[in-house]
Amino acid sequence: MAELDDIIHQPLRLKIMAALNALPAEVGLEFVRLKKLTGATDGNLGAHIETLAKAGYVSVDKAFVGKKPQTTVTATAVGRGAFARHVATLQEIIAGRQG
Amino acid sequence: MIDSKQASEALTDIEDTVRRVRQSQIYQVSSLALLMWGVLACAANIAGWFWPRYGLYIWLGAYAVSAVGLVALSAYHRSKSRIRVFDGRYFLTFALIAAFGIFVCYFGQFTARQQTAFWPIYIMLFYMMAGVWFGYAFLIIGATIVALTLIGYFYIPGISLLLWMAAVNGGGLTLGGLWMRRN
Known part of the structure; x- marks a missing residue:
């Protein structure tokens, strides 16, 4: 029986992973765009990205574009796999095989 | 463990986020195209006023x-995001839209003034249709430009209509592009 991924299941982290997973592999989203897409605040988004990064689900790249710092978040292969399994588990629950 | 209702809500959240990401990608590249068309429409109307x-x-x-410019924007966006937004089908679609417009002008024997109003209204029809599918921004930009074009057509006399269209069509598309980048 598949288990829900506790790290991904938190609502904001689920949105972050869904947004990153919608992009091609190795393509990331800038922090500002991720904030707009998820509707999160700076602090909240930063904390949840850190949790995902600690689990190895996302990588965080910080760089300077001109004089502006730019943070890009990308889903790792491990994160994409975990997200796919999490979605499959959700679908199983809806289909009545779990829960 | 969660129940099926909560699982369904989570999946809806995922679908909604994916939809927003795709819409954001479309807005990102479309806004650049709008800015380009805004500048071109403004320049072409002013040039037409100088040399009718x-x-x-x-x-x-x-x-x-x-x-x-569209080919260049598409290539630029693809190199940055590795997502192909425009391909050959889009260009064929644009060519068919332009061809139909030319037929209408030819068979309708439109005057230069009627054509000045017809083309922005005709193109904005497709913006508004795109708005129905891809996001309200297209719908608002299209409807605003159509309304302002009609006001100009009925109330701005003579060749001054071209200056009005430079501001309305060019300015409207440019502002629309800037607004879309913020959404």
């Missing part, structure tokens, strides 16, 4: 620059 006899050539030139 060469209006046809000015607009053919503007469309040619627009086609090349």
Whole structure:
């Protein structure tokens, strides 16, 4: 029986992973765009990205574009796999095989 | 463990986020195209006001620059995001839209003034249709430009209509592009 991924299941982290997973592999989203897409605040988004990064689900790249710092978040292969399994588990629950 | 209702809500959240990401990608590249078309429409209308006899050539030139610009924007966006937004089907679609517009002008025997109003209204019809599918921004931009074009057509006399259209069509598309980048 598949288990829900506790790290991904938190609502904001689920949105972050869904947004990153919608992009091609190795393509990331800038922090500002991720904030707009998820509707999160700076602090909240930063904390949840850190949790995902600690689990190895996302990588965080910080760089300077001109004089502006730019943070890009990308889903790792491990994160994409975990997200796919999490979605499959959700679908199983809806289909009545779990829960 | 969660129940099926909560699982369904989580999946809806995922679908909603994916939809927003795709919409954001479309907005990102479309906004650049809008800015380009805004500048071109403004320049072509002003050039037409200065040299009315060469209006046809000015607009053919503007469309040619627009086609090349679209290819460049598409290539730029693809190199940055690795997502292909425009492909050959889009260009064929644009060509068919332009061809239909030319047929309408030819069979309808439109005057230069009628054509000045017809083309923005005709193009904005497709913006509004795109708005129904891809996001309300297209719908609002299209409807606003159509309304302002009609006001100009009925109330701005003579060749001054071209200056009105430079502001309305060019300015409207440019502002629309800037607004879309913020959404």
